[in-house]
Every structure is written in C-alpha cells, then in structure tokens.
Amino acid sequence: MLVNSHKYGRRTAMKIIQTPKEMSEFSEKMRGEGKKIALVPTMGALHEGHMSLIDIAKKNADIVVVSVFVNPTQFGPNEDFAAYPRSLEADAAACEERGVDVVFAPSASSIYRKDASTYVVEEEVSANLCGKSRPNHFRGVATVVSILFNIVRPHAAVFGEKDAQQVSVIERMVRDLFIDVEIIRAPLVREKSGLALSSRNKYLHGAQLETARRLSQALLVGKKMVEDGCLNIHRVKAEIVNQLSRSSRIRVIYVEIVDAKTSLPVKEIVPGKCRAALAVWLDQTRLIDNMVL
Ligand code: PAF
Numbered sequence: 001m002l003v004n005s006h007k008y009g010r011r012t013a014m015k016i017i018q019t020p021k022e023m024s025e026f027s028e029k030m031r032g033e034g035k036k037i038a039l040v041p042t043m044g045a046l047h048e049g050h051m052s053l054i055d056i057a058k059k060n061a062d063i064v065v066v067s068v069f070v071n072p073t074q075f076g077p078n079e080d081f082a083a084y085p086r087s088l089e090a091d092a093a094a095c096e097e098r099g100v101d102v103v104f105a106p107s108a109s110s111i112y113r114k115d116a117s118t119y120v121v122e123e124e125v126s127a128n129l130c131g132k133s134r135p136n137h138f139r140g141v142a143t144v145v146s147i148l149f150n151i152v153r154p155h156a157a158v159f160g161e162k163d164a165q166q167v168s169v170i171e172r173m174v175r176d177l178f179i180d181v182e183i184i185r186a187p188l189v190r191e192k193s194g195l196a197l198s199s200r201n202k203y204l205h206g207a208q209l210e211t212a213r214r215l216s217q218a219l220l221v222g223k224k225m226v227e228d229g230c231l232n233i234h235r236v237k238a239e240i241v242n243q244l245s246r247s248s249r250i251r252v253i254y255v256e257i258v259d260a261k262t263s264l265p266v267k268e269i270v271p272g273k274c275r276a277a278l279a280v281w282l283d284q285t286r287l288i289d290n291m292v293l
C-alpha cells in the first residue's frame with residue numbers, strides 16, 4: 001500500500017507494508033543499494049514521544065521503518081491487550097507527516113504461527129522492576145523485537161528511555177546474542193505538566209491527569225534530595241513512595257533505584273549514574289516513569 005506524499009519533499013511515497021515477506025524484500029533491496037535502515041518499534045497509538053524516536057532514527061539512517069504491532073506475547077492474561085489503543089490510520093498519517101519511509105503493520109498471525117514455541121528470554125535485567133510485577137512481559141518484548149529485527153534487518157533501532165528497563169533488556173539481548181543492530185537510546189519526553197508521554201495516558205481523564213503529574217513530581221523530589229547530598233537509597237526511595245502515597249488514587253507497585261544504563265540494582269547512589277524507576281496503579285491504569293538522579 002502506498003500513501004501519497006508530495007508536500008514534505010519526500011522522494012518516494014511512504015509505504016505501508018503488512019506482510020513479513022514484503023518487508024524483508026524491501027529491506028534486502030535497500031541494503032543492496034547501500035542504504036542504512038533504522039527501525040522504530042512501536043505498538044502504535046503514536047504520540048510526540050514516538051515522533052522524537054523517528055527524528056533520531058532519521059538522523060541515523062537513510063531509511064526509517066516504524067513498526068506498528070500490538071504484541072500479544074508481552075501482555076499478561078489480565079492485562080490491557082484487548083483495550084490497548086489501536087489507531088493505524090492516524091499513526092500512518094503521523095508517520096507520513098514526519099517523513100517515515102515505511103510503516104510495517106503486520107497481523108498477529110503473520111508474526112506468530114499458531115504453534116509457535118520459541119521465545120527469547122533475558123534472565124538478569126528482566127528479573128527486576130517491571131519483570132517482577134509483569135511475569136513474561138520482557139520475554140514477549142525480547143521475542144517480538146528479535147522477530148522484528150529478523151524481518152526488517154535494520155542497522156539501528158531506536159528505543160525510548162521512558163521504558164528504560166526495556167532498553168537495558170534489549171541492549172543485553174543484542175550483546176549476548178551477537179545481534180548486529182545498533183541500539184540507540186532516546187530521551188524520555190514529558191508533557192508540560194511533567195507527565196511522561198505514553199500511549200496509556202489515553203486511559204486517563206480529568207482528575208486522573210492531575211494526579212498523574214505526581215509521578216514526575218515525586219521523582220523530582222528524589223532528584224533534589226540527591227542533589228542536596230543524600231545518597232542513601234532507602235531514604236530517597238522512601239521519600240518518593242511517600243510523595244506518591246499522598247494521593248489515594250495511587251497504589252505503588254514499586255519504586256527502585258537502579259543503574260541508569262543497565263537497570264540492575266545498585267548498592268549506593270552515584271549522582272548522574274543512577275535512575276529512580278517507578279510503577280504505580282493510578283485507579284485502573286498502570287503507569288511507569290523514571291528519572292536519572
Ligand atoms: O515499547 C513498546 O512499544 C514495545 O514494548 C515494543 C518495543 C514495540 C515491543 O512490542
């Protein structure tokens with residue numbers, strides 16, 4: 001499928017590719033022509049955070065592929081797979097506007113055979129943080145990212161630090177499996193209110209949006225403590241929990257302080273090298289956020 005695009009000075013129209021075969025063939029052709037390909041893996045419901053990933057991909061490659069695939073294997077049985085926002089038409093329009101070359105939007109049945117029985121499991125980084133409260137989540141992420149890498153064959157892939165643990169898992173996977181894809185980290189993007197951009201923010205309304213600001217505010221309080229010289233993990237963590245707990249809408253899932261790059265636990269806070277990461281329930285919505293301290 002081709003989308004016409006003349007007004008943004010694109011040389012060729014943006015393609016929407018829906019089958020792995022067509023995607024691989026396109027990538028092979030581009031590689032054959034010596035073009036560098038960057039992949040931005042997404043689950044759609046694109047927002048400005050994704051657009052910033054696309055901008056970084058464009059700076060690092062000749063061809064930018066955005067995959068839009070709500071990956072069933074990274075959702076738990078009681079999670080929001082069915083409710084997850086899906087808006088392929090709007091996503092494709094936003095990609096076209098931003099100068100993306102290909103939107104790869106495969107069906108679930110083209111990615112996973114009915115009897116698929118092979119997974120990619122990273123066992124150390126995934127054991128922490130979201131991995132504890134979402135069993136098998138990172139197995140699903142590592143598996144689908146490997147599949148996407150095998151189909152799209154990118155030279156580079158861009159992941160946002162909104163999901164900092166996810167980037168650490170992917171970096172470890174790529175290192176351990178000798179996968180020849182450069183992983184590019186992109187900074188987390190926030191609304192003016194401080195709320196980290198996320199597709200799941202679409203679940204929030206009215207007073208919930210007000211409350212959601214507390215996540216970044218709590219992290220900022222932690223950051224200020226470190227700037228003021230408090231390097232005690234327990235005290236900084238406790239204060240972040242305390243800040244979050246001031247709202248009865250919020251239930252803390254975890255607050256942890258980890259290495260900013262590897263997302264592994266640390267024994268002491270080293271300013272600039274540690275990250276406070278948190279997950280909460282805000283009413284029925286699970287939100288995550290993080291900040292380098
Ligand atoms: O970050 C996401 O949107 C997803 O976890 C990813 C990387 C696209 C894999 O499904």
